[in-house]
Amino acid sequence: MSVASRRTLDDPGVFEEFLTLVGEGDEYGAVEVVDELLDGGVPPQRIMIDLIGGTQARVGELWAANRWSVAREHAATAISERALAAVAARTNVRPSRGRVTIACVDGEWHALPTRILAEMLRLDGWRVDFLGANVPGPHLVTHLHQTGPDVVALSCMIATRLPRAHAAITACRAAGVPVIAGGPGFGPGGRYAQRLGADAWAAGAEEAVYRLARNWPPHGQDPQLPAYLADEEYTYVVRNRPELIGTAMRQLTGAYPAMRDYNQRQLDATAEDMAHIVDFLAAALYVSETAVFTDFVAWTGSVLQARGVPPVALRVGLGTVQSQLRDFPAATAMLTAGVRLING
């Protein structure tokens, strides 16, 4: 090994260099940096969490600020996955603890954070079954019956997946396997995880490693499982999702004249935004938390603004959904709170 290859994460510019490499889709360059850091004695955990995970968060910011296209973000994510695989290929720890199943909930495509979690747990001696993105609940349960793990680690990165997360948590616990939940979809401090019946929550892979090594299964109270599914407003919004979005799109064209000049791509993006409005509203109703909806509105407002869409468009968009839900007090209150957040 040459002296020049003794790199550490304290080297000036190493994070920027890695971000540039993933942004340019330079797979070989990115893997080379990872290899050099491992050669330099940097622990693999630090490379995965600080360099790869940290860079992905930056990628997200650059996309949200409209500085990177979706395609560039996708390409960068693929390189990060490649770099992560390169770290994993250089480590080999024999299982000495229990067995863990790691899965993203149904409809959840953010697999990279769970891949990091998988490698971190593997390094700590767990036998890991990594099921990846978008795992339907029934398949997850079949897998549990076949493999008998000590714990399921369930990821939810976006709050719209919370109802599915609830179903998965309930099914895992019914199968006798405790659940550790994670991902920002479970809300600040994981508050919805507990409410939906998870045995534990961890903010990140390092905390999960710590918790599973020391206090598992946790001996707390049995989590309370309120009957969210019985909520009439949630059920109405989910059942009528296509009509709510379709009607909103038609009303929008009248209420927001600039839309008449939209090309197909802009119309598709608007339809996607309307779908997100309805989906986040449904999730907020499901857990009875206005913040799930208002956080989404604040975030969408900034994303749209970065793309030259004025706040009034979002306000009109919320109004088109609100006008269809007048008989639903909780939904109306949430939409009103969302509208209040929008300036201009």
Ligand code: B12
């Ligand atoms: C890459 C990416 C994607 C990729 C995912 C590819 C892949 N293979 O993972 C693709 C393109 C598929 C994608 C799609 C979407 N994405 Co996206 N995505 C991202 C991005 C840029 C990076 C995610 C990532 O890898 N982060 C790095 C990891 C390391 O971050 P981390 O959260 O710190 O990870 C730790 C914890 O979350 C925790 N953890 C996670 N799961 C678990 C589970 C357990 C059990 C435990 C204990 C811990 C744990 O441990 C991790 C490691 O320490 C983020 C931006 C960001 N800042 O994260 C947006 C982001 C998550 N996406 C977002 C959105 C909106 C979407 C889409 C809806 C976009 C769209 N218009 O279609 C879709 C939704 C798809 C779906 N239904 O899942 C938003 C969510 C915003 C919100 N309001 O909630 C974000 C935050 C972007 C942003 N800044 O605006 N996305």
